[in-house]
Amino acid sequence: MGYDFKTIEKKWQAHWAKNQTFKADNHSEKPKYYVLDMFPYPSGAGLHVGHPLGYIASDIYSRFKRHKGFNVLHPQGYDSFGLPAEQYAIQTGQHPAKTTQENINRYRQQLDQMGFSFDWSREVRTSEPDFYKWTQWIFLLLFDHYYCNSANKAQPITQLIEQFERKGNETVNAVCDASTPNITASEWKSFSETEQQEFLLHYRLTYLSEAEVNWCADLGTVLANDEIINGVSERGGFAVTKKKMKQWSMRIGAYAERLLQGLDRIDWPESLKEMQRNWIGKSIGAKVFFQIENHEKRIEVFTTRPDTLFGVTFMTLAPELDLVQEITHPDQKEAVEKYVEETQKRTQRERMADVKNCTGVFTGSYVLHPFTKERIPIWIGDYVLADYGTGAVMAVPCGDQRDYDFAKHFDLPIKNIFSGVSIEKEAFTDKGTTVIDHSDFLTGLSYEEAMKTVIKALEDQGSGEGTINYRLRDAIFSRQRYWGEPIPMYYQEGLPQPLDLKHLPLTLPEVEKYLPTPEGAPPLGNAETWAWDTQKEQVVANVLIDHKTVFPLELNTMPGWAGSSWYFYRYMDATNTNSFVGKEAAAYWKEVDLYLGGSEHATGHLLYSRFWQKFLFDLDLLPVEEYAKKLINQGMILGTSAFVYRKPGTQTYLSKELIQEADQTEPIRVDVGFVNSADELDIEGVRRWQPQFEKATFKLHNGVYKVGREVEKMSKSKYNVVNPDTICEQYGADTLRMYEMFLGPIEQAKPWNTAGISGVHNFLKKYWRLFYDGEQSVVHNEEPSKEELKILHETIKKVTHDIEHFSFNTCVSALMICVNELTSLKSHSSEILSPLTLLLSPFAPHLASEMWEQLGNKTTIDQVDFPLANESYLIQDTKNYPVSFNGKMRFTLELSLDLDQAAIQEAVLQDSRALEYLDGKTPKKWIVVPNKIINIVY
């Protein structure tokens, strides 16, 4: 018998479950520490070896913190609403709740087998009514608030109504739609109830509006900007077009500045913060109003270069703007309408594809320059985006390349306003390297001076002002889906009405079919019972709708990011039925101390959740403004796909070495399970695997068929998935945990390679043999030697330091070195093995628990404090001291205090680098600093 990981792991997993070892208490004398993982979406494919990487790291840290005397909250749950379960339901008629439950069961089993120290008593599932009740509740709170710029926080909508009644909205300093008209108090009062409600939607933090959305026909739903990658849907890669629809949106733009500022206060990876900064996209510039000729309206543009105002030679509007219809000259009407229609038909991808082709059309109208009063032609062109700035740009061809290209293409004038710069070939976009020319009162000024001067001038004559613009768009919140949180709203006279808080949760109705209705309404339109009776205050059948007391309910559901925007607070108080999180629990746990997850959520979940956090903080419902103090992105574990090479049109496959450069071959993926570590293919296995290979001819090279390899994302469809179950079966969970950490730095993406796992497995076996020689226990209670103690305490120091700095790969190495050295010393003293076992405990908890028990300890290892390094053991001889010279004639030595000066001198003289430079000079003075550092000044 040797290291019997199967028995050991089973035993301890059962022990932890039975004793609820990792249950966290909301009251404790100990300091608290909250370690959070991004909870998984339970997909049908189960976990592959890439998924647990972050969970392993967070588990190691959690266990370490417990050993360090912290009350650790380390929960887990499921982001269980989502598309795949719904698509499976569409195909099979199986209720998504059922498949979700099955998948969760499988996930739980896989997670348990890896020995994670989760507190499962706090499990959350976003698709459970007990949970989404509170998601709906937050939605209603958002509906009930607006963002006050003066207070710089969310305020109840009732306050806004009060202001409207007193003074209308002219003096209101709040975030609202760009199209919001100005009204007086009497106008507000003259509004009907319906009109008032409609007007308030311009201000509410979640609002219903006719919006241009990203429509994905294949998925049958709208997508948020972060769900589109390169112009196609993130999920499935389908085409995305623009479409106007009534949609719920979240006014995240109100929080743009605070979301930006908050980044400076949190310990998140710099790259991720940079991504969020770019996504928010703050730019400083000015608004400029251009009067339309023979028209009462003005066109407002946003520009970051108001200093180039005198270089404007035309104006371009986004074709989607309503204003376009209004101002088009009758002569140009046909051309403009044709162009607008064409743009709408094109998908986002097509539009992105021909960035180089200039397209556009003249509207036949003109605006007047605010200073020179020159006539400036108005064009439309799809290089101008409707949803950035005001959807209109003042075109300065000499200073902007796109304007330049547009001008060249349509033969529009280009006016050079830069002193001593040629614009023959391209626009001049450098700021600050020259001065402005031909620009009236700006002539001769630098970029900075011109900016200041022109903004002042614009403000003085009321035709513009300095302003800040953000790229961040409001987030569309409606999804035409079944498997999501119902939006707790019903429609009365076409106006959305919120359900009362006491009626939550509004639970998902049963439907026959999960597809949209024949009329194209979302799947909830299939429900027979989906109307709200305002008298009975309950959900009733659709047939009862009379628009007097019974009204239709909202058919859209919430997007995937709704539940994940606040779930981390639910863990603190998962069973509370009176509140989303109890005040006391929130005050105790306060915030997440360490959050682990992938960087792919940078502009999605991690931004939206910060937004909700700030909102709930404004309402005094949460204690902090940023919920995650520190965040670490774990890198993806990639798969190593295997390819065989088919000669086109044949059934012949060539071994990789046989392929000549001239050969045309088609690479075809085969399951990595049929390939060994030397890239040799199990031909018989492949033949049985798929019929296309059954009768195929495999051309061998030196008797074997070698496959080609390529590193890519691990996925079922690429046949490169390595299942953790197989690894656990073969090597055990402890080996898997340590190996995943050993693979490389936690933040780095790295390819999985099963071959290397034997090194880690050998290490655990070696560790086991420190206790046993075959069947015989070799542990004794004799005093360990100084050498053994030195090895141990060096390792304690390194392991502690490395875990604290999340350098788990070097930490595993340190443990390996330690065990190697102890093995060669034949060190079996329990005084060494006990602390060593504690060091191993976060990484290989099963084996450590077992050996701890074998050492005769009464308490389990989880209750024991981590060992501390005793510095006095660390240095015993003078020969190997690191000596460093820092250029200021000073040496730094790490020594223990009981050394005599002769020993120190010897240590210094041992260092040839120092000797060479010092040319034999001897130290003038010794400075002995208490505490092991000694400075020697020459």
Next chain:
RNA sequence: GCUCGGAUGGUGGAAUUGGUAGACACGUUGGACUUAAAAUCCAAUGACCAUUGCGGUCGUGCGGGUUCAAGUCCCGCUCCGAGUACCA
């Protein structure tokens, strides 16, 4: 295009943040123990030259620079990865 990362043996990766580059592990080669295999252990393993010893030279993507000392700092390139993309 812009922004942010990165480049170290056959491979994954170390290097106290300016101080003996290549820790640890995989792989490879040789050896021990075995009838044999597995398991385990030992040795070698950056490249080149010398191997009748010792040794020597070159080496962290490329070219410069600072320094007694550079993988690490500065300047200029090349390549790779990620994010973003007509953002006015």
